[in-house]
Amino acid sequence: MRQIREIDESLRKEVGELIKKNWGSSAMISKDQVHYIDKLPGYVMMEDNKIIGLITYNIRDNQCEIVSLDSWISNKGIGSKLIGKVIEKSEELGCSRLWLITTNDNTRAIRFYQKRGFGISGLYLNSVVRARKIKPEIPLFGYDNIPILHEIEFERVLTDERIKNNLSRSYNHKADYREKSEIQDWKISEIDKVLRYMRKEEKIGLLDLGAGAGKQAKVFKNEGIDVTCIDISKEMVRLCKERGHRAYIMDFYNLVFEDESFDVVWSMNTLLHVPKSSIGKILKNIKRILKSNGIFYLGLYGGHRFEGIWEEDFYDPKRFFVFYDDEEIQEIVRDVFEIVEFETVVVGKDKPYYQSFVLRKKV
The missing domain is CATH 3.40.50.150 (Vaccinia Virus protein VP39)
Structure with a gap:
């Protein structure tokens, strides 16, 4: 049986090990900002006491950034459900915007986020070149042997999303x-x-x-x-x-x-x-x-x-x-x-x- 749990101290060590295994280190860089994702709040998807999905986020200036998202079972809606939990938390805390960074090689993520209502809000050319100076573990080539050079920013404006959802319900009624x-x-x-x-x-x-x-x-x-x-x-x-x-x-x-x-x-x-x-x-x-x-x-x-x-x-x-x-x-x-x-x-x-x-x- 699957369930979503908020990351707490009982999960922190296991989450840290998974992050280092998947990302090379706990340091994550987005728009020249360094995050240590093993210290961030987030959620895990559990199945039979095993973590099969993980999301971390950071809230600053009334905005919520998704810092990492991983799913170890494909095409089962795990990523979508974890994003849904972060949206709930962001709205509960009154955040106006949910955003994230991915790299130019990650065509799967680019498709994934657009299908879930995120729009492209920024392109940062050669920003990964700078990030590599801080985190040398970032490889030169990524998916499909594409050179990893640029960051792409996606966003969902949460205020607008709430308004749209309410309007749809109002007019349906x-x-x-x-x-x-x-x-x-x-x-x-x-x-x-x-x-x-x-x-x-x-x-x-x-x-x-x-x-x-x-x-x-x-x-x-x-x-x-x-x-x-x-x-x-x-x-x-x-x-x-x-x-x-x-x-x-x-x-x-x-x-x-x-x-x-x-x-x-x-x-x-x-x-x-x-x-x-x-x-x-x-x-x-x-x-x-x-x-x-x-x-x-x-x-x-x-x-x-x-x-x-x-x-x-x-x-x-x-x-x-x-x-x-x-x-x-x-x-x-x-x-x-x-x-x-x-x-x-x-x-x-x-x-x-x-x-x-x-x-x-x-x-």
Whole structure:
């Protein structure tokens, strides 16, 4: 029977021996920082009182670094389960980010981490050459006889992960409610605004970013537009497919489309779920998939500054929202796009007003 145990003093000697056997010494170097991994906190996977998996980590400045990860039985989910324990610990301690370093030869690790939601966040050329001066045991050649020269940094932003998981659950629970709701007249006016641009410029391909039940996408499709829908909620994607849309479970952090795939990206009240610390990265992702001279329609509730869980929300779990005042949001989008149109729309008494942008991809 397998179980995960936190490393304690009763395991420390055995862990140290395994580390030295697997890594040559207990010293591990990442970004010029020396770690002694036999002293670090971590977890082991046990089977019949034998260690078959090991992970160590280091927390500093509200960030958690995975320093080492080993599994002595392949393709059994051991590494994934150990990472899951470190994610739980990091979230419990309020860490904002989980990150790690691997080397350029370790193609297996590069695949492994990307499949588990980690993105490349840094490349440090020839850093292993410097590390070898501190730890001469580092070999010159690694997997497949590839020269070991560079460090690659991977990360998962934990705040964003929690928000995404909650949003997926919230919208899954409210699928029936969203299905029964009607498109308001002011939203139809915004769709018509974008359609005028598309007709004038003969643009056909549109990505609906956070398509919900696919009702707005249906309006575009009825006008002859080639629509692709994405949403973080599997139930919303199901509703989109029932309407005959091409639809995928996907979030705006990981847009897997090729560069310059779409004439237009449509986003009505979806990016208001993105933390302010991540909005710049999301806008650059959208710019990448837009064709030259492409249009990005961005609509957000706003008018004042707010970031956090909306405590009056009737969704379960309650959703995370971000609101901007006009000056703040215009400054943010202007870094990535040209502002073609900006206007505010009053959508109801005692409600935030709506900020409507037509943006153009900067060449």
